[in-house]
Amino acid sequence: MAKTPGRSELPPAPAPDSASGIRNVVLVGPGGAGKTALLEALLAALVPGHRAALAEHVRTTTLVAAAVQSEGVTLNLLDTPGFPDFVGELRAGLRAADAAVFVVSAADDVDRTVSLLWRECAAVGMPRAVAVTHLDQPRSDFAETVQRCRRAFGDVRATHWPVTGQGRLTDVTGLLTGDADGLGDDAADARSALVESVIEQAEDDELLDRYLEGGAIDVEALVADVRRAVCLGTFFPVLPVSPPTGVGVEQLLGLVRRAFPDPTVHPLPDVTTPAGRAVAGVTCDPAQPLVAEVVRTTTDPYVGRLSLVRVFSGTLRVDEPVHVSGHLGDFVGHDVPGHPSHDDDERVGPLGSPYLDAHRPRGTVTAGDLALVSKLQRAETSDTLSSPDRPVVVAPWLLPEPQLPVAVRAATKSDDDRLAGALARIVAEDVTVRMEHDAENDQIVLWTMGQAHVDDLLARLSERHSVTVTSEPYRTALRETFVRSCRSQGRHVKQSGGHGQYAVCTLEVEPLPRGAGVEFVDRVVGGSVPRQFVASVEKGVRAQLDRGVLTGHPVVDVRVTLVDGKAHSVDSSDVAFQTAAAIALKDAADASTVALLEPVDRVCVTTADEHLGAVMADLRGRRGHVVGTEPVMAGSGGGSPASAAGAGADTDGGWTLVHAEVPAAELSRYPIDLRSVSHGTGSFTREPLRLELLPPDRARDLLPQQSR
Numbered sequence: 287m288a289k290t291p292g293r294s295e296l297p298p299a300p301a302p303d304s305a306s307g308i309r310n311v312v313l314v315g316p317g318g319a320g321k322t323a324l325l326e327a328l329l330a331a332l333v334p335g336h337r338a339a340l341a342e343h344v345r346t347t348t349l350v351a352a353a354v355q356s357e358g359v360t361l362n363l364l365d366t367p368g369f370p371d372f373v374g375e376l377r378a379g380l381r382a383a384d385a386a387v388f389v390v391s392a393a394d395d396v397d398r399t400v401s402l403l404w405r406e407c408a409a410v411g412m413p414r415a416v417a418v419t420h421l422d423q424p425r426s427d428f429a430e431t432v433q434r435c436r437r438a439f440g441d442v443r444a445t446h447w448p449v450t451g452q453g454r455l456t457d458v459t460g461l462l463t464g465d466a467d468g469l470g471d472d473a474a475d476a477r478s479a480l481v482e483s484v485i486e487q488a489e490d491d492e493l494l495d496r497y498l499e500g501g502a503i504d505v506e507a508l509v510a511d512v513r514r515a516v517c518l519g520t521f522f523p524v525l526p527v528s529p530p531t532g533v534g535v536e537q538l539l540g541l542v543r544r545a546f547p548d549p550t551v552h553p554l555p556d557v558t559t560p561a562g563r564a565v566a567g568v569t570c571d572p573a574q575p576l577v578a579e580v581v582r583t584t585t586d587p588y589v590g591r592l593s594l595v596r597v598f599s600g601t602l603r604v605d606e607p608v609h610v611s612g613h614l615g616d617f618v619g620h621d622v623p624g625h626p627s628h629d630d631d632e633r634v635g636p637l638g639s640p641y642l643d644a645h646r647p648r649g650t651v652t653a654g655d656l657a658l659v660s661k662l663q664r665a666e667t668s669d670t671l672s673s674p675d676r677p678v679v680v681a682p683w684l685l686p687e688p689q690l691p692v693a694v695r696a697a698t699k700s701d702d703d704r705l706a707g708a709l710a711r712i713v714a715e716d717v718t719v720r721m722e723h724d725a726e727n728d729q730i731v732l733w734t735m736g737q738a739h740v741d742d743l744l745a746r747l748s749e750r751h752s753v754t755v756t757s758e759p760y761r762t763a764l765r766e767t768f769v770r771s772c773r774s775q776g777r778h779v780k781q782s783g784g785h786g787q788y789a790v791c792t793l794e795v796e797p798l799p800r801g802a803g804v805e806f807v808d809r810v811v812g813g814s815v816p817r818q819f820v821a822s823v824e825k826g827v828r829a830q831l832d833r834g835v836l837t838g839h840p841v842v843d844v845r846v847t848l849v850d851g852k853a854h855s856v857d858s859s860d861v862a863f864q865t866a867a868a869i870a871l872k873d874a875a876d877a878s879t880v881a882l883l884e885p886v887d888r889v890c891v892t893t894a895d896e897h898l899g900a901v902m903a904d905l906r907g908r909r910g911h912v913v914g915t916e917p918v919m920a921g922s923g924g925g926s927p928a929s930a931a932g933a934g935a936d937t938d939g940g941w942t943l944v945h946a947e948v949p950a951a952e953l954s955r956y957p958i959d960l961r962s963v964s965h966g967t968g969s970f971t972r973e974p975l976r977l978e979l980l981p982p983d984r985a986r987d988l989l990p991q992q993s994r
Contacts, residue, residue, distance in 0.1 A: 297333045299639035299646035300353050300360040305549045305570050305654030310362045310596075311542055312383035314376065316400055317368030319389045320419040322346050323529035325365040329642075331535045332356050347742050349375040349582050351382075351594060351640040351656060359543045362640075362656045370399060370966065371736035374718035377683045378581040378667070380406075382596045382656055384552035385413040387538070388439075392418050392426035396438035398894055398967040404439045413519040413547055417527045417538060421448055421455045429472040432524050443480045445512065445523040446537050447473045458526055458534040462508055484508050487515050516545035549654030554598050555579075556681040560611050560629055565678050568599050572652040575673040576600030576608060579680045580659075583667045583715040585750060593659045594640065595651070595671065598680065602651040602659070602671070606634050609677040610662070612669040614717070617682055623720055624713030625666055631674055635661035666714045686969065688720050688733040690957040692740050693761070695730070697754040705730075708751035712743060719743065726839070727761040736957055762951040764988070765883040765977055766834055766841045771796040772879050773849075776870025778862050788854035789862035791815060791823050793870045794847040795879075800977055804831055807847040815851035815863070822860040823848050826867030835875035837882065837988055842977065846871070882985045883977040885950040891960065892918060894967040895940045902944060904963045908952035909981075913945040947975060 302308050313321040330336045332354045350365040366372075366379040380386070386407055390396055407414055416439070418431050432444045447469050449457035459469065461477040462484075481503070515521030523541060527534030550570045557565040557577060568577055577599040584592050595602065602608075610632060614625045638645030638658040651657035665671065668682040696702035709730070713721045720733040734740050740757070747753045773794045780787040798805065806824045815823065831841040851866075889910070893901045902912055918941050948956075953972060960968040980988075 295335070296641055296644055296646055297354060299648050300355045301648070302360040302652070302655060305572070305652065307358060308360045308362065308549055308654045309385070309542055309546050310364070310383045310549060310654070310656065311546060312364040312366060312379040312386050313389055314366050314379070314386050314403060315368055315389035316391075316394070316397060319368060319391045319394070320529050321365055321368060321389045322350070324387075324389055324417060324419065324527065324535075325350065325352065325363055327527075327529040327532050327535050328361075328363060328539065329354065331532060331539060332361070347372050347375070347738070348584075349379050349594070350642060352642050353639045353656065354641075356539060357543060360655070361539075361542065369736075369738050370961070371734075371739035372718075372742075373735060374685060374716055375582070376403075377685055378594075380412070381555075381579070381683045382581045382594070383412075384549055385415075385542075385546040387542075388414060388416045390416055390418050390431065390435060391420040392428060392431040393420045393423040396434050397965075401438045408519075411519045411553065413516055413545075414522050415516065415538075415541060415546075416442055416522065416524040417534075418524060419527060419529060421450070421526055422453070422528060422530075424453075428526055429476070432476070435524060439522065441483070442522040442524050443483050444476045444525075445480060445541075446525045446534070447476065448526040448534075455526060455528045455531070455533050458537050460537070462505055462512070481508065483521070484511050484515070487511065487520060513545040516541070517547045517551060549598075557598075557678050558681070560613065560677055560679055562616070568678075570653045571599060572601045574599045574653070575676045576602060576671060577678055577680065578602055578608075578671040579682075580662070580665050580667055580669045580671065583665070585711060585715070587750070590661050591663065592645075593662045593665055595657050595659050597651050597653055597655055597657065599653050600673065601653065602634060602637065602657060604634055604637050604649060607631055607674050608634055608671045609674045610665045610669055610671060611677055611679045612666055613679050614668050614682055618684065622717070623722065624710065625668070625717065628664070629677065630664040632662065632664050634671075635659055667717050685718055686735075687971065688718055688735050688739075689953075689970065689972065690734045690736055690740065691731050691760040691954055692734060693724075693727075693729040693731050693758045694744075694755040695758060697756055701753050701755065704751065704753050705755065708747055708753045711751070712746060716743075724761075724763065726763050729758070729761060731760060736961070760954050762885060762954070764837070764839045764885075764980065766836055766839050766875075766880050767883055767977075768795050768797045768841070768844045768874075768879055769881045769979075770879055772874045774870045774874035776866040776868070776873065778866040778869060781857075786854075786857040787859065787862040787865075788857035789819070789851070789859075789866035790853075791851035791863060791866045791870055792849050793827070793867065793874070794849050795871070795874050796845050796847075798843045798845050800843055802843050804828065804842065805845040807845060809847055809849050810851065814853070815848065816853050816858070819853060819858065819860065819863045820848065822863035823851070823867045825860075826864030827871060829864065830868040830871045835871050836877075836880045836990065839882065841880075842883065877989055882980040882988060884980045886947055886975050886978050887950050887953060887972040888975040889944075889946045889948050889953070889970055889972050891944040891946065891968060891970040892941060893944065893960075893964045893969075895942055897964040897967060898942050898944070900963040901960070901968060904959060905944070905946050905948060908948050908956070910946045910948035910952065913947060915942050915944050917941065918943045948972075949978070950974075 346367045352363045354361050364379040366376045428448050435442050446458045448455050461480050557568045578595050578597040580593045582594040610630045612628045615621045637648045639648050640658050645658045670680045672678045696705045713719050718735050722731050775792045778789045808820050827846050
């Protein structure tokens with residue numbers, strides 16, 4: 287991959303001697319907080335001549351990785367998108383990392399989605415720190431920002447304090463190791479709170495007594511206790527930092543090198559055999575059998591397929607055979623389009639160490655490290671790489687279901703020829719995209735995470751695959767049904783020389799309860815329809831019901847009874863009776879006998895209590911019926927990203943799970959609208975529930991003019 291013009295020469299690829307010399311760190315936080323600018327500032331401090339390639343406020347839509355060396359430690363730094371539509375890239379970054387830096391803007395409040403992400407990290411015991419940016423902006427206040435973080439995250443403590451001059455951040459002082467006496471009462475109070483918090487977690491039981499009695503406290507011992515607690519994920523430091531000027535960057539780097547855990551400390555994900563049996567004894571040891579996972583897949587126009595791989599155990603070597611296992615559907619409970627279950631063997635392609643949009647060649651990658659692997663043709667995102675002698679599967683990270691549909695159509699014939707391959711490639715790379723072909727409405731539908739995700743997908747189709755598509759409104763699949771009983775006769779009589787075609791059948795059609803399906807009954811007496819042609823009538827009936835009788839939508843919940851007919855000894859045939867049956871059904875259908883059914887989904891919405899009223903009003907405005915509500919812990923339902931309350935965080939209110947029944951047609955833009963009415967706190971799941979009659983005012987526009 288060519289490096290970006292204007293960058294310095296690439297630093298050499300790190301080659302850690304052991305896993306204890308590796309730190310895998312992910313930057314997370316809301317969009318606009320300055321994660322990408324912080325990554326660039328960290329690299330500028332570590333790589334001589336590095337020049338930032340991105341502006342401070344550019345929105346990142348993909349996971350970006352950079353591996354650098356710092357004082358004998360290999361730092362694998364990962365920058366994640368802050369916009370919620372790109373949750374797949376965020377989850378990949380969390381899987382690849384062992385610790386997280388939450389980047390928070392002093393100019394903004396900490397929103398609920400970031401609080402949920404903090405709790406998700408707490409649920410798996412991931413060590414965390416908070417970097418506060420934008421302290422140069424008017425009315426920004428570090429002390430107040432720390433209090434907002436405490437309300438959102440729980441027991442976080444400032445370990446460093448900003449030094450300002452003329453409204454700008456000029457330096458950062460350690461509250462334990464520096465001189466904080468001249469920084470004001472807020473800094474003094476923060477130092478006292480920090481010392482007390484550290485002493486409470488210290489291993490020396492007598493330390494608290496000495497502190498309360500006014501005795502001398504060994505600062506170096508306190509610093510060691512802080513680092514130990516950060517590594518264990520029981521203490522969470524807050525640091526000020528200014529990415530544009532680099533102030534505070536060295537202090538953050540020191541924390542990462544000395545306090546964040548190496549890969550041997552962070553617990554590994556669950557490992558099973560392809561058959562589902564648990565595999566015990568997997569550790570971060572380069573001498574053990576290989577266990578690695580593909581956390582991200584991309585396609586480079588020059589290199590081809592590039593897979594970002596986290597090695598959990600063993601050693602990955604160029605040109606060695608590996609077993610590729612993909613069983614995502616087994617973990618989510620259903621088949622995942624683009625990610626079928628598979629077990630294959632292939633050889634490892636060239637290895638590289640990532641550095642933003644470039645990479646440096648490597649020969650081997652050992653346990654605990656990250657690498658780019660070229661040309662893994664059978665490995666997709668979330669697949670496991672293991673030794674062919676001991677195939678295993680790493681339990682994949684789970685993602686919310688994509689809920690925003692967009693229908694796409696090729697702009698030209700040449701685009702149409704390339705569209706299928708391009709979409710297959712995108713779906714394989716991005717586990718948050720689901721593709722389906724709706725033959726009934728003649729639409730290719732991409733299920734996505736939001737409008738920004740849609741825009742990014744269309745841009746990737748154009749720029750990376752040279753395929754131009756147009757988007758069109760997503761159409762919900764409707765159904766037809768008969769709403770009253772009727773009788774109709776179908777005649778198919780033709781004479782054109784030689785054998786003609788002759789078939790007459792009389793059908794009775796009556797509605798059935800919802801969900802009953804289609805029934806065919808033979809009540810012919812006296813042989814008016816010969817026995818060999820009864821099956822032909824049924825075949826014709828079912829084929830026409832599948833095609834629809836009025837609007838082109840399949841007919842459901844109906845009983846069709848053959849009651850009479852006529853046949854010719856020579857001209858009657860299987861095809862003739864199929865045609866007569868179809869004619870009889872179409873003649874029976876008009877606006878008085880046939881109605882349209884629309885699908886209704888069961889919807890579960892999780893939202894913060896302060897937005898509950900707006901969410902319920904919005905559901906009712908979508909012709910939805912609210913079945914009930916119940917209080918829930920944050921993240922326990924509705925597809926919320928968090929999975930536990932965790933960390934003792936003090937939330938600003940509770941959460942409610944809303945159960946509702948909503949027509950599927952009203953949910954096509956719901957992910958966007960829910961994000962708006964819930965201020966980003968809402969999430970939802972949906973599943974098909976039943977079919978209901980489409981309201982007459984909506985059905986009127988869909989019925990043929992002559993049938994109204």
